[in-house]
Amino acid sequence: MRPADFDYVRTYVREQAAIVLEPGKEYLVESRLEALARREKFVSVDALVDTLRAKPSDPLHRRLIDAMTTNETSFFRDLHPFEALRKIILPEIRQKREADRTLNIWCGAASTGQECYTVMMVLAEHFPEVLAWNFNFIATDLCLDVLNQARAGSYSQIEINRGLPAPMLVKYFTRKADRWEFREDLRKRIQFRELNLVKDWAFMPPLDIVFLRNVLIYFDNDIKKAILGKIRRILRPGGYLFLGGAETTINLDDQYERVVLDRTTVYRTPSIRTT
Ligand SMILES: C[S@@+](CC[C@H](N)C(=O)[O-])C[C@H]1O[C@@H](n2cnc3c(N)ncnc32)[C@H](O)[C@@H]1O
Incomplete structure (x- = not known):
């Protein structure tokens, strides 16, 4: 993904949800953005991030935060x-x-x-x-x-x-x-x-x-x-x-x-x- 897009996303996610995405996590961020772009019917990750930048109050930002959370869990985890x-x-x-x-x-x-x-x-x-x-x-x-x-x-x-x-x-x-x-x-x-x-x-x-x-x-x-x-x-x-x-x-x-x-x-x- 474009380095400036990675910076945009990680800065936004840190400001809003405190989730830290260090440099090196580009692959993780990109794969989650790809899934979000598909769901939201964007032709590419670039197009998705362009829209996020252009429309700062679009509800898409909320879905970006959700997409960046890791939700791994299970019943009786760690027992x-x-x-x-x-x-x-x-x-x-x-x-x-x-x-x-x-x-x-x-x-x-x-x-x-x-x-x-x-x-x-x-x-x-x-x-x-x-x-x-x-x-x-x-x-x-x-x-x-x-x-x-x-x-x-x-x-x-x-x-x-x-x-x-x-x-x-x-x-x-x-x-x-x-x-x-x-x-x-x-x-x-x-x-x-x-x-x-x-x-x-x-x-x-x-x-x-x-x-x-x-x-x-x-x-x-x-x-x-x-x-x-x-x-x-x-x-x-x-x-x-x-x-x-x-x-x-x-x-x-x-x-x-x-x-x-x-x-x-x-x-x-x-x-x-x-x-
Ligand atoms: C890995 S899961 C942990 C689930 C469960 N507690 C467990 O241990 O199995 C982490 C959860 O934290 C939530 N989360 C991340 N950042 C958060 C924040 N700033 N405020 C509230 N929840 C957050 C995520 O959405 C995710 O569902």
């Missing part, structure tokens, strides 16, 4: 975080919140929904009483395409085959033509919303558990620090943050406690709020 959730974190929080019976969970880079439905299955399977509490489960993503799929809870056989145990498929999904749909009664308990992590998130309630897995890797250190600080301030004291296996708070935010639980590392806010 151990969900074991820690089931064995240690949810029993602890259930006991702690027994008096006011509230539980607030946020899945902050939900992609196509496998992560939040995994959490929902852990809850329904092992802590069904909590679902009768004042229970808020918010799942957000920047990319509208993946958010729509998450909201629909609809998966291909290939997506199901990635990580979903057969007994869970039988219990929590129904077949709809060639796809599988997550159980509607539980699906409706999750609020799906568009949210850009580098913009405003004023609607978020005080949270007990945050999943923010495999998204900080796309950002630079200043953005990671800002997001981790913001999450720490909306987590309740003693609340838990799950990050991806390649992500950490170390050297970014030293006010989280790093806790190793059931072969996974999670991050906990101090029991007494410091800032």
Whole structure:
């Protein structure tokens, strides 16, 4: 692709979504632009970028951001975080919140929904009483395409085959033509919303558990620090943050406690709020 086009795209994506596309990622950017150009019926990537430059407020810019996100995910991804959730974190929080019976969970880079439905299955399977509490489960993503799929809870056989145990498929999904749909009664308990992590998130309630897995890797250190600080301030004291296996708070935010639980590392806010 034309070097000036690569610069235009990477600057725009960084400004709007904080996603860093270093020099060397031209091939990735070009292949995603080719797919976008085909979908939007442009004759070439050059023609697509020319239009983006010429029409700065065209909705095509929104679709450019979506096209530049990486939405890789799967059910029970990495397994151990969900074991820690089931064995240690949810029993602890259930006991702690027994008096006011509230539980607030946020899945902050939900992609196509496998992560939040995994959490929902852990809850329904092992802590069904909590679902009768004042229970808020918010799942957000920047990319509208993946958010729509998450909201629909609809998966291909290939997506199901990635990580979903057969007994869970039988219990929590129904077949709809060639796809599988997550159980509607539980699906409706999750609020799906568009949210850009580098913009405003004023609607978020005080949270007990945050999943923010495999998204900080796309950002630079200043953005990671800002997001981790913001999450720490909306987590309740003693609340838990799950990050991806390649992500950490170390050297970014030293006010989280790093806790190793059931072969996974999670991050906990101090029991007494410091800032
Ligand atoms: C690799 S997926 C991670 C999905 C899931 N959390 C997991 O670990 O399996 C990263 C997600 O982050 C989202 N994302 C990227 N930049 C974002 C931003 N600035 N605000 C919100 N979401 C963003 C992408 O759209 C994508 O769906």
